[in-house]
Amino acid sequence: MPVDHPHQEHGIQLPSPTAWPVVLALGIALVMSGMVTSGIVSVLGGALALAAMVGWFRQVLPHEAHEAVEVSTEETLISSARTVAARLPADATSRKIIPEETFRITTGIKGGIAGGIAMAVPAAIFSIIRYHSIWYAMNLLAAGGFVSWAGASDAFLSEFHLRGLLAAFVIHGLTSLLVGLLYGAMLPMFPKYPIVTAGIMVPLLFTGILHSAIGVVSPILNQRIEWFWFVVSQIAFGLVCGFVVNLQAKVRTSQFRALPFSVRAGLHSDLNERDYEEPIESKDEDITR
Amino acid sequence: MATQIPVNEVHDQIAQVPRRLWLEVLHGCVTTVDHKKIGLMYIGYALIFLVIAGFEALLMRIQLAIPNNHFVSPEVFNGLFTMHGTTMVFFVGMPILFGFGNYLIPLMIGARDMAFPRLNAFSFWISAFAGFLLYFSYIGGSGLYGAGSAPDVGWFAYAPLTARVFSPGHSTDYWTLALLLTGIGSIGTALNIVATIICMRCPGMKMSRLPLLPWIYLVMSGLTFVAIGPLTAAQIMLMLDRYVGSHFFDTQAGGSAVLWMHFFWIFGHPEVYILVLPAFAFANEIIPVFSRKAIFGYPAMVAASVGIGFISLSVWAHHMFTVGLGPGGNTFFTLATMIISVPTGIKIFNWLATLWGGKIQFTASMMFAIGFLFQFLIAGLTGIMLSVAPFDWQLGNSYFVVAHFHYVLVGAILFMIFSAFYYWFPKMTGRMLSERLGKWHFWLFVIGFHLTFDLMHVPGLLGMPRRIYTYEADRGWMIWNLLVSSGAIIQTVATLLFVYNMVWSYFKGPIAGPDPWDAWTLEWSTPSPPPSYNFAEIPTVASRRPLWDLKHPEDPDFDYEIEQGSPQQTKKEGA
Numbered sequence: 001m002p003v004d005h006p007h008q009e010h011g012i013q014l015p016s017p018t019a020w021p022v023v024l025a026l027g028i029a030l031v032m033s034g035m036v037t038s039g040i041v042s043v044l045g046g047a048l049a050l051a052a053m054v055g056w057f058r059q060v061l062p063h064e065a066h067e068a069v070e071v072s073t074e075e076t077l078i079s080s081a082r083t084v085a086a087r088l089p090a091d092a093t094s095r096k097i098i099p100e101e102t103f104r105i106t107t108g109i110k111g112g113i114a115g116g117i118a119m120a121v122p123a124a125i126f127s128i129i130r131y132h133s134i135w136y137a138m139n140l141l142a143a144g145g146f147v148s149w150a151g152a153s154d155a156f157l158s159e160f161h162l163r164g165l166l167a168a169f170v171i172h173g174l175t176s177l178l179v180g181l182l183y184g185a186m187l188p189m190f191p192k193y194p195i196v197t198a199g200i201m202v203p204l205l206f207t208g209i210l211h212s213a214i215g216v217v218s219p220i221l222n223q224r225i226e227w228f229w230f231v232v233s234q235i236a237f238g239l240v241c242g243f244v245v246n247l248q249a250k251v252r253t254s255q256f257r258a259l260p261f262s263v264r265a266g267l268h269s270d271l272n273e274r275d276y277e278e279p280i281e282s283k284d285e286d287i288t289r
Numbered sequence: 290m291a292t293q294i295p296v297n298e299v300h301d302q303i304a305q306v307p308r309r310l311w312l313e314v315l316h317g318c319v320t321t322v323d324h325k326k327i328g329l330m331y332i333g334y335a336l337i338f339l340v341i342a343g344f345e346a347l348l349m350r351i352q353l354a355i356p357n358n359h360f361v362s363p364e365v366f367n368g369l370f371t372m373h374g375t376t377m378v379f380f381v382g383m384p385i386l387f388g389f390g391n392y393l394i395p396l397m398i399g400a401r402d403m404a405f406p407r408l409n410a411f412s413f414w415i416s417a418f419a420g421f422l423l424y425f426s427y428i429g430g431s432g433l434y435g436a437g438s439a440p441d442v443g444w445f446a447y448a449p450l451t452a453r454v455f456s457p458g459h460s461t462d463y464w465t466l467a468l469l470l471t472g473i474g475s476i477g478t479a480l481n482i483v484a485t486i487i488c489m490r491c492p493g494m495k496m497s498r499l500p501l502l503p504w505i506y507l508v509m510s511g512l513t514f515v516a517i518g519p520l521t522a523a524q525i526m527l528m529l530d531r532y533v534g535s536h537f538f539d540t541q542a543g544g545s546a547v548l549w550m551h552f553f554w555i556f557g558h559p560e561v562y563i564l565v566l567p568a569f570a571f572a573n574e575i576i577p578v579f580s581r582k583a584i585f586g587y588p589a590m591v592a593a594s595v596g597i598g599f600i601s602l603s604v605w606a607h608h609m610f611t612v613g614l615g616p617g618g619n620t621f622f623t624l625a626t627m628i629i630s631v632p633t634g635i636k637i638f639n640w641l642a643t644l645w646g647g648k649i650q651f652t653a654s655m656m657f658a659i660g661f662l663f664q665f666l667i668a669g670l671t672g673i674m675l676s677v678a679p680f681d682w683q684l685g686n687s688y689f690v691v692a693h694f695h696y697v698l699v700g701a702i703l704f705m706i707f708s709a710f711y712y713w714f715p716k717m718t719g720r721m722l723s724e725r726l727g728k729w730h731f732w733l734f735v736i737g738f739h740l741t742f743d744l745m746h747v748p749g750l751l752g753m754p755r756r757i758y759t760y761e762a763d764r765g766w767m768i769w770n771l772l773v774s775s776g777a778i779i780q781t782v783a784t785l786l787f788v789y790n791m792v793w794s795y796f797k798g799p800i801a802g803p804d805p806w807d808a809w810t811l812e813w814s815t816p817s818p819p820p821s822y823n824f825a826e827i828p829t830v831a832s833r834r835p836l837w838d839l840k841h842p843e844d845p846d847f848d849y850e851i852e853q854g855s856p857q858q859t860k861k862e863g864a
Binding site: 012014015016017018019020021022024025026028029032033035036037056059060069071078079080144145146148167171174178216 | 317319320321322323401402406407408410411414415417418419421422425429459462463466469470473474616617619620624628631674677679680804807814820821822825836839840841
């Protein structure tokens with residue numbers, strides 16, 4: 001059934017077809033080609049390009065050339081083959097439920113900073129006990145970026161080096177921030193005992209991965225690393241970072257904003273309606289196409 | 290649920306359209322400024338070059354299949370890997386992705402054309418002539434008066450190979466000029482895409498409702514602006530070195546070969562993301578439709594795309610670890626390269642979350658998309674391995690690297706391009722591609738791909754350098770190379786099947802109708818193929834899935850996309 005478009009009596013205005021773009025492109029290509037073939041080719045290309053520019057300008061100035069295109073429309077049937085599925089029953093603790101509250105990004109940053117500081121403490125204790133210098137652990141970390149430090153003596157690594165301090169600060173700071181952000185994102189998703197998972201299990205897993213990969217990532221660190229102290233510092237990071245993250249207030253997600261006002265105002269819980277409803281039979285929608 | 294809405298023609302008239310003369314078709318192509326025709330021309334031209342560059346790859350694999358082989362000469366082999374790489378990046382990857390962008394962006398944002406239709410045509414043609422110029426080198430490489438030769442300096446043309454003393458004649462100049470020309474076209478198209486997305490969205494389509502495909506093309510176009518500039522500058526400097534006597538890259542006269550590497554890779558690595566971002570864009574459209582779910586984490590997807598765009602500008606020197614960057618450079622580029630895996634990981638998790646709990650339809654398009662997910666993950670993992678400077682020192686310039694980047698370019702990008710063909714071919718032609726042939730294509734290609742590129746890692750680990758012409762039999766590489774070459778042949782058969790499917794379906798395929806996939810973005814509200822004006826009435830949208838809203842007025846998306854202070858929120862609170 002044709003549909004009238006009274007405001008489009010003269011059709012839709014579209015830019016007129018034109019050959020000037022292809023002529024200009026050919027002209028420029030020939031100008032370039034002449035540099036590796038013959039000057040005549042460049043001259044021909046220049047002439048074509050000039051003609052094309054003039055023709056192009058004449059098409060768009062003072063008014064852009066348009067052509068009217070006839071519109072022929074009919075009503076079309078927009079339909080969907082969607083199947084309405086039954087909602088599966090879920091209790092309030094199920095992780096299927098999309099969280100309505102989560103941590104802010106700044107929470108992860110705070111956790112990362114706190115964890116990073118906490119991690120430095122066992123590293124410093126190790127450094128002082130074993131090498132009588134607070135700088136050893138820091139220089140060891142920095143050595144990952146300095147190839148020339150690969151064969152450095154323990155005495156060298158126990159001295160203060162500004163380069164080492166800066167490199168260690170950057171490496172440690174960035175890594176702590178990134179892991180902190182990861183904790184901020186993941187902690188709400190850990191089941192039941194997040195501190196145990198975040199503080200002990202994740203550091204142990206991370207240590208295992210690093211133990212197998214450190215030889216490639218940083219051979220010097222691999223030679224000198226003390227795995228017991230490494231694990232202690234990882235757990236210190238995990239516990240403190242997890243603790244700090246958990247202390248922060250959560251913010252509401254867009255899922256919360258989609259709830260009815262009465263639920264958001266705390267006047268009424270919609271859990272019964274949304275999550276405990278009985279499964280309904282699947283039904284196919286009207287498939288008319 | 291069925292809704293009557295006035296959109297466009299209901300009947301597919303493709304079968305009733307009288308066949309036009311070839312001359313008329315040619316005239317239409319030369320003079321058109323319609324974004325859809327230009328998009329199809331980009332795609333057609335890229336497919337022609339895909340066949341050519343694929344044939345070059347096949348010749349290389351035949352040469353390397355067995356040791357001490359002399360199937361082609363060393364000079365021809367050098368030309369083959371140079372032309373294969375250059376063609377695949379500049380004359381297959383970029384045009385095919387620009388082609389899809391050209392075709393889809395105005396349709397998806399409810400516009401009638403690109404912002405600058407004539408510039409659009411110009412950009413296409415100058416890129417096309419660049420491709421012809423590059424291949425003209427086969428007959429004119431040493432000038433019209435001598436025997437021709439193709440460029441043979443590798444696709445990244447390191448100095449001093451490009452100096453006149455090592456590259457006499459004009460073969461390198463053809464390479465330089467072709468890249469200069471195609472750079473003009475790329476900038477023009479990127480400019481058009483940005484202007485179209487910023488200025489021509491239909492009413493109601495705020496940036497927060499923009500489909501993810503245009504969003505990602507916006508990021509990709511921004512990267513194009515930044516990346517093409519250094520490449521063009523480097524090409525001009527190279528021309529000056531070769532003809533005016535300057536010494537930018539001449540180490541004998543105070544120049545620096547490493548300077549070229551910096552210029553090239555400041556372009557080269559963002560270029561990888563210019564190519565892979567549209568593949569992400571296709572995945573963002575295709576995976577939700579065939580999972581029957583809205584994309585998971587739309588804002589995170591947008592943020593990750595923008596993040597990738599920025600971070601990709603700071604990783605270029607990981608291609609140069611073996612130069613000896615020093616500890617500061619090594620550390621920075623290692624960290625930057627590792628960090629880019631964070632937004633990329635976000636994307637992979639979001640695609641998986643979209644699939645999770647969905648009602649997945651295993652169409653040929655979806656199968657290629659799932660193959661992409663798996664293979665892109667592997668490509669990312671070997672990428673992280675290579676981002677570690679000491680690891681890269683061992684395997685830089687080996688076949689391990691070749692396997693890694695082909696995992697990205699073929700396993701991720703080409704798979705998503707195939708997926709996009711199966712998904713949008715019905716919209717572009719009005720006819721469905723054969724699903725049966727599509728599944729044959731998928732399985733053959735998957736087998737060929739994994740045979741080739743999984744096993745290609747091994748000779749790399751065993752020390753086989755890239756770009757070598759042949760090798761001795763006692764190196765232990767033969768069996769691996771033979772298997773790799775067998776995989777290349779299987780991929781060729783699969784690709785021929787795909788080409789046959791396209792040609793057959795174009796003439797004989799079932800009529801598609803306007804919306805064969807029950808999809809949700811605006812292009813599916815137009816007839817297949819769409820009329821020249823796209824939309825009889827410019828649509829108004831109220832959510833990220835406007836067609837869903839039309840199909841399901843009882844459960845529209847805009848009920849769930851409430852923003853603070855919006856009319857919907859006010860209405861809802863009032864209720």
